[in-house]
Amino acid sequence: KQWYQRRVAITPGEFKSLNIQYMKERKRRMKLPVPKHDIQISLWKTLKSFVGKDLTRVAIPVHFNEPLTFIQRLSEDLEYSELLDKAADEWMSASERLMYLAVFSAIPYASVAKRYSKPFNPLLAETFELIREDKGFACIGEQVSHHPPITCLHAEHDKWTFWQEYKMDSKFRPHYFKVIPTGSVHFRVRH
Numbered sequence: 001k002q003w004y005q006r007r008v009a010i011t012p013g014e015f016k017s018l019n020i021q022y023m024k025e026r027k028r029r030m031k032l033p034v035p036k037h038d039i040q041i042s043l044w045k046t047l048k049s050f051v052g053k054d055l056t057r058v059a060i061p062v063h064f065n066e067p068l069t070f071i072q073r074l075s076e077d078l079e080y081s082e083l084l085d086k087a088a089d090e091w092m093s094a095s096e097r098l099m100y101l102a103v104f105s106a107i108p109y110a111s112v113a114k115r116y117s118k119p120f121n122p123l124l125a126e127t128f129e130l131i132r133e134d135k136g137f138a139c140i141g142e143q144v145s146h147h148p149p150i151t152c153l154h155a156e157h158d159k160w161t162f163w164q165e166y167k168m169d170s171k172f173r174p175h176y177f178k179v180i181p182t183g184s185v186h187f188r189v190r191h
Helices: 003-010 010-026 043-048 070-080 080-085 094-111
Strands: 066-069 117-122 127-132 135-143 150-157 160-172 179-188
Touching: 066 070, 070 080, 070 094, 070 117, 070 127, 070 135, 070 150, 070 160, 080 094, 080 160, 080 179, 094 179
Parallel strands: 066 117
Antiparallel strands: 127 135, 135 150, 150 160, 160 179
């Protein structure tokens, strides 16, 4: 109770200075604390047992997961935020802005070409915060629904605001596997 009363008493200016101090003291992690182990489990044998089932309700062995949650993987889309910086320039024409946004929206698909591991499913109300001082933006993501899985992401920069709602429909049948990403992505320029 005392902590809550103390937090309410902080003015916005004091909060900003505390946040800046916190950001200066943080060190960025350059590698994962534990490497991924190569375990020989047949992916196809495991997948055959899932035929006809809803993949959002199937328990996949943990060895197939990469050490990230889906919220973290979704925030990786902002790795190329320089394209959003260019799209937000005041002198940019509408067609040039659309070109930068189209390239930005296609880049995440290129980064998953060699990634066969599945990220962990986040828990309901799980959050992830990403602050990139070097790129000048802050991002927060949250799992807002578990079944069906829906993840929201919001990022802010001095020049732009970006937010998205990500949903996924999946079908797994004997002859095909279909994942349909749905949801919406928004980009607003701050002028």
